[in-house]
Amino acid sequence: MKKTLVPIGIMLTICACSTPAEDPTEAQRLTARLQAVVASQKIIYGHEDALLYGHAWNTEQALAAGFDRSDVKDVCGSHPGLLGLDLGGIELQDSCNLDGLDFNYIRAAAVAHRERGGIVTFSWHARNPLTEGDAWDVSSAEVVASVLEGGEKHALFLSWLDRAADFLSSLKTVEGETVPVIFRPWHEHTGSWFWWGRNLCSVDEYTALWRLTHDYLVSERGLTNLVWAYSPGGGSDEAVYMERYPGDDIVDVLGVDIYQYTAPGEELADSGRRLAEQVGDALGYMERLGREHGKVIALTETGLESIPDPTWWTEVLLPAVERHPVAYVLTWRNAWDRDEHFYGPFPGAACEADFRAFAGDEKIVMLSEMNNY
Ligand code: BMA
Numbered sequence: 001m002k003k004t005l006v007p008i009g010i011m012l013t014i015c016a017c018s019t020p021a022e023d024p025t026e027a028q029r030l031t032a033r034l035q036a037v038v039a040s041q042k043i044i045y046g047h048e049d050a051l052l053y054g055h056a057w058n059t060e061q062a063l064a065a066g067f068d069r070s071d072v073k074d075v076c077g078s079h080p081g082l083l084g085l086d087l088g089g090i091e092l093q094d095s096c097n098l099d100g101l102d103f104n105y106i107r108a109a110a111v112a113h114r115e116r117g118g119i120v121t122f123s124w125h126a127r128n129p130l131t132e133g134d135a136w137d138v139s140s141a142e143v144v145a146s147v148l149e150g151g152e153k154h155a156l157f158l159s160w161l162d163r164a165a166d167f168l169s170s171l172k173t174v175e176g177e178t179v180p181v182i183f184r185p186w187h188e189h190t191g192s193w194f195w196w197g198r199n200l201c202s203v204d205e206y207t208a209l210w211r212l213t214h215d216y217l218v219s220e221r222g223l224t225n226l227v228w229a230y231s232p233g234g235g236s237d238e239a240v241y242m243e244r245y246p247g248d249d250i251v252d253v254l255g256v257d258i259y260q261y262t263a264p265g266e267e268l269a270d271s272g273r274r275l276a277e278q279v280g281d282a283l284g285y286m287e288r289l290g291r292e293h294g295k296v297i298a299l300t301e302t303g304l305e306s307i308p309d310p311t312w313w314t315e316v317l318l319p320a321v322e323r324h325p326v327a328y329v330l331t332w333r334n335a336w337d338r339d340e341h342f343y344g345p346f347p348g349a350a351c352e353a354d355f356r357a358f359a360g361d362e363k364i365v366m367l368s369e370m371n372n373y
Pocket of ligand 1: 086098099125332333
């Protein structure tokens with residue numbers, strides 16, 4: 001074969017084109033895991049603060065147990081596959097988050113869970129940057145506008161994002177991997193109980209808040225470990241769900257938060273049916289939106305406080321989600337200092353046996369099965 005000389009410019013172009021594809025980021029690998037769970041028609045179970053305390057034990061006991069104890073494991077032998085955590089308080093460099101958990105312990109639990117094969121998600125009940133109240137301070141409708149470019153709290157807000165970025169990038173495993181995190185900022189914004197809620201800012205202000213948060217953490221700070229979850233509150237229709245959607249380029253997971261509330265005098269069975277209807281409706285349109293937008297869907301928060309229905313897990317929650325391609329379901333926390341404030345099982349709870357049946361259902365993925373994904 002005749003040997004031809006290739007000009008150097010073309011050679012360089014050929015070399016550049018033949019460079020192997022870049023390694024996927026931690027976030028891309030996490031998204032692929034979620035997609036694999038959905039493809040195998042399974043649903044990961046998640047519990048907020050699971051490794052940090054339980055219904056009858058506190059954070060010091062969690063530390064003593066090497067963050068290897070959870071109410072869920074005490075009941076069924078395995079931790080939840082997903083660990084929910086919250087960043088609220090990081091913005092002011094508090095040593096503890098809004099529920100009194102030392103950020104060093106939060107970091108240790110997140111890393112331990114990842115090293116055991118689990119997935120971690122963070123919400124952020126950030127304080128009100130304008131009034132200095134908490135996340136629930138809705139006394140002003142100027143707050144979101146104040147943190148956007150040109151607003152009086154913009155510089156302050158960037159410093160808050162810096163502190164969140166510092167913490168989220170400090171989650172390192174022994175192998176040196178930065179723990180991938182499903183990050184779920186500015187949640188339940190279709191209600192108006194947080195300063196970023198629907199009646200407190202315009203559509204453009206809300207989507208700009210998301211874009212500022214995303215672009216600052218990703219482009220400015222270079223974080224590559226965040227999978228971005230959008231999670232409106234429940235009980236709304238598709239138009240409201242999508243009204244403030246920040247955009248396909250900055251959202252990875254379509255979530256929704258829906259709780260069961262029983263009105264005074266209402267039968268538990270009726271509020272259970274209402275939860276099932278609301279979850280069914282939302283997951284119905286989210287399933288289609290997920291397909292159209294190429295996103296994973298999830299029930300990002302749910303629960304029935306105190307779980308007075310002893311078969312809630314298998315007769316209310318499981319039937320409501322099992323027909324939909326949901327990557328995960330997360331129930332809220334089991335407070336150690338408030339007897340009635342629990343959304344997960346614990347030894348001695350009325351729903352204990354039913355939770356074991358739920359965790360053992362072939363659809364449900366606990367930590368012990370996470371290494372398959
Ligand atoms: C709420 C309650 C509060 C807690 C907050 C943030 O639903 O559990 O006690 O402070 O979430 O975790």
